[in-house]
Amino acid sequence: SIVLGIESSCDETSASICVDGKIVSNIIANQTIHEQYGGVVPELASRVHQQNIVPAVHQAITAAKINKKQIDAVAFTRGPGLLGSLLVGTCFSKAFALANSIPLIEVNHMQAHILAHFIDEPKPTFPFLCLTVSGGHTQIVLVKNYFDMEIVGETLDDAAGEAFDKTAKILDLPYPGGPLIDKNAKLGNPDKYKFPEPQIQGLNFSFSGLKTAILYFVRDHVKENPNFLQENINDVCASVQSRIVSILLNKLKKAATQYQIKDIAIAGGVSANSGLRETLLAMRESHGWNVFIPKFEYCTDNAAMIAIAGYYKFLEKDFVGQDVSPLARMPF
Ligand code: ATP
Ligand code: MG
Numbered sequence: 001s002i003v004l005g006i007e008s009s010c011d012e013t014s015a016s017i018c019v020d021g022k023i024v025s026n027i028i029a030n031q032t033i034h035e036q037y038g039g040v041v042p043e044l045a046s047r048v049h050q051q052n053i054v055p056a057v058h059q060a061i062t063a064a065k066i067n068k069k070q071i072d073a074v075a076f077t078r079g080p081g082l083l084g085s086l087l088v089g090t091c092f093s094k095a096f097a098l099a100n101s102i103p104l105i106e107v108n109h110m111q112a113h114i115l116a117h118f119i120d121e122p123k124p125t126f127p128f129l130c131l132t133v134s135g136g137h138t139q140i141v142l143v144k145n146y147f148d149m150e151i152v153g154e155t156l157d158d159a160a161g162e163a164f165d166k167t168a169k170i171l172d173l174p175y176p177g178g179p180l181i182d183k184n185a186k187l188g189n190p191d192k193y194k195f196p197e198p199q200i201q202g203l204n205f206s207f208s209g210l211k212t213a214i215l216y217f218v219r220d221h222v223k224e225n226p227n228f229l230q231e232n233i234n235d236v237c238a239s240v241q242s243r244i245v246s247i248l249l250n251k252l253k254k255a256a257t258q259y260q261i262k263d264i265a266i267a268g269g270v271s272a273n274s275g276l277r278e279t280l281l282a283m284r285e286s287h288g289w290n291v292f293i294p295k296f297e298y299c300t301d302n303a304a305m306i307a308i309a310g311y312y313k314f315l316e317k318d319f320v321g322q323d324v325s326p327l328a329r330m331p332f
């Protein structure tokens with residue numbers, strides 16, 4: 001079977017072709033227009049999706065060396081995400097399915113981040129735990145089957161990606177800040193400054209207290225030394241990153257003990273973070289875990305994860321009708 005996957009939930013327009021469960025193309029058009037605003041501007045995002053979607057699909061089909069007529073189904077992100085952005089991918093997919101008389105498959109973007117682990121070997125075995133950390137979500141998910149997932153912990157306020165991006169803003173780093181904090185952290189001392197670990201019961205997270213602590217920390221130090229940030233940026237980045245990573249992995253450890261599961265995965269944009277990846281890899285030895293870390297290109301938003309999710313739904317003939325509409329919030 002050949003499935004076309006479409007992703008347009010935020011600011012990446014992406015199209016991918018999956019042939020018999022193998023990803024053969026994955027085209028991602030990033031939107032740079034948002035950099036000057038320090039964050040994604042929804043109205044601009046949907047306009048750029050509109051310009052990019054047809055070329056992205058053309059490129060995905062060409063790179064896959066297939067003919068449009070061979071596509072058996074089109075899978076698209078129904079939600080969660082920005083409504084105007086989701087509408088572009090949804091409307092395109094509905095039109096494509098109608099024009100080619102093929103079925104339409106809806107995909108939950110957060111489930112797709114997790115299902116990115118089924119693109120390449122080694123694939124995790126069910127049940128496993130996945131820490132999904134992205135720009136809008138921070139969840140610990142008990143994955144019982146491809147589409148049988150239970151959120152056992154989540155953030156009560158900011159997402160981990162937001163914590164990175166908001167910290168970057170406080171540190172005067174350009175948007176999107178997550179990758180830049182990662183880059184600076186590699187050159188810094190993670191033990192130089194101690195940021196607080198929130199005391200939240202159970203498996204939930206909170207990042208808003210950390211954000212406030214960083215804000216006051218920077219304000220106080222800059223008052224003493226106006227060049228504080230320039231002189232210490234690497235150590236500050238390393239210390240903040242190390243705290244975010246420890247908050248995430250302490251809860252993941254707790255979940256692994258509680259559910260007696262040793263197959264542990266991470267997913268979403270923040271799973272590209274080298275501090276998180278390295279610390280998790282070290283836990284493979286110390287905790288006897290089987291650890292699953294996505295390839296970099298499948299961490300942040302991409303259509304390959306939508307196409308692979310679509311492939312598993314295609315096998316079950318789990319299709320939707322032309323009356324489907326996108327959902328800004330979409331539970332599992
Ligand atoms: P969601 O999936 O919750 O709808 P999203 O799709 O916008 O949100 P992703 O594309 O999955 O999010 O991830 C983007 C986030 O990942 C941003 O917050 C970005 O800063 C963060 N990120 C990307 N690379 C890194 C990195 N190396 N270190 C830390 N954060 C990173
Ligand atoms: Mg993005």
Ligand code: FE
Pocket residue numbers: 109113134135268269300301
């Ligand atoms: Fe995402």
